[in-house]
Amino acid sequence: QQQVKQSPQSLIVQKGGISIINCAYENTAFDYFPWYQQFPGKGPALLIAIRPDVSEKKEGRFTISFNKSAKQFSLHIMDSQPGDSATYFCAARRDSGGSNYKLTFGKGTLLTVNP
Amino acid sequence: NAGVMQNPRHLVRRRGQEARLRCSPMKGHSHVYWYRQLPEEGLKFMVYLQKENIIDESGMPKERFSAEFPKEGPSILRIQQVVRGDSAAYFCASSPPRGGHEQYFGPGTRLTVT
Numbered sequence: 108q109q110q111v112k113q114s115p116q117s118l119i120v121q122k123g124g125i126s127i128i129n130c131a132y133e134n135t136a137f138d139y140f141p142w143y144q145q146f147p148g149k150g151p152a153l154l155i156a157i158r159p160d161v162s163e164k165k166e167g168r169f170t171i172s173f174n175k176s177a178k179q180f181s182l183h184i185m186d187s188q189p190g191d192s193a194t195y196f197c198a199a200r201r202d203s204g205g206s207n208y209k210l211t212f213g214k215g216t217l218l219t220v221n222p
Numbered sequence: 223n224a225g226v227m228q229n230p231r232h233l234v235r236r237r238g239q240e241a242r243l244r245c246s247p248m249k250g251h252s253h254v255y256w257y258r259q260l261p262e263e264g265l266k267f268m269v270y271l272q273k274e275n276i277i278d279e280s281g282m283p284k285e286r287f288s289a290e291f292p293k294e295g296p297s298i299l300r301i302q303q304v305v306r307g308d309s310a311a312y313f314c315a316s317s318p319p320r321g322g323h324e325q326y327f328g329p330g331t332r333l334t335v336t
Contacts, residue, residue: 113264141324150226150313150327151265196264208317209255209278210325212264 110134111199113213120220126184128216130197133178137199141210142171142182145194154195155182187220194218224249226316226328227296234334235304243299243331247316254297255325256289259311268312271297304335 112131120126132140138159143151157164157171157180164171170183184191197213227246235241247254252273257265267281271291282289286304291297301308311332315325 111264143327148329150315150329152327153324156324208253208323208325209267209270209281210257210265211267212257214262214264 110211111197111213113197113216115216116214117217118219120187120218122187122189122220122222124187124220126187126191126218126220127181128195128197128218129179129181130213131177131179132199132211134199134201134211135178136201136203137211139200139202140171140173140180141198141200142169143196143198143212145196145215151196184218187218189220189222192218192220226314226326228312228314228328228331230331231329232332232334234336236336237305238303241301241304241308241333243301243312243314243333245297245299245314245316245328247297247314248326250318251316251326252319253317254291255315255317256297256299257313257315259313259330261310265313268299301333304333306335309333309335 110133141156142154144154145151155166155169159175168185173180194215194217196215198210200210254271256268259265269282269289270278286302288300311330313330315327317323317325
């Protein structure tokens with residue numbers, strides 16, 4: 108059972124364009140939704156995260172949009188740059204309950220930004 | 223402040239051998255998570271440990287895999303009698319006490335079973 112579904116699997120964008128990656132989750136107990144960026148040969152690094160009490164969070168060129176009723180969230184990368192080329196993972200976690208903070212990941216999106 | 227350290231970075235084992243993967247969390251972090259990343263797959267949770275305690279091992283295969291996080295020293299993920307299907311990247315992440323914080327990932331150990 109895949110609890111977090113991510114699409115598309117790969118994405119090619121021109122420099123300066125907008126990259127959009129979507130995720131959907133099933134477990135309504137999830138209450139923390141991070142996005143990770145991973146470069147080849149490296150570990151994932153936290154990019155931006157959101158909790159369901161807000162519908163949008165923006166940090167620089169990166170924005171998360173969150174739709175609680177649809178159980179969906181998305182990452183928007185504005186003015187995409189070649190240096191943004193990486194694999195992006197959405198994830199979800201249940202923080203309430205306070206005993207286990209394991210992350211459930213989507214399968215990832217390989218983003219290529221052409222110069 | 224050093225980040226999460228994992229060693230070795232690359233490990234080659236023949237079928238039937240044992241693989242030992244080490245993870246040193248960030249200073250002050252007492253929570254360690256191990257995740258496995260298969261080719262073209264996302265990371266999948268394996269085990270969550272606190273010092274001297276296994277909190278959740280629901281993602282660990284029932285046989286051949288074990289993990290520990292002793293009072294002193296790194297966390298160890300041990301895979302006995304490795305098979306080709308164990309070939310993957312293994313990442314550990316650490317977080318501070320009291321949970322609910324960002325998990326910081328190490329660079330991973332890439333295990334190849336020949």
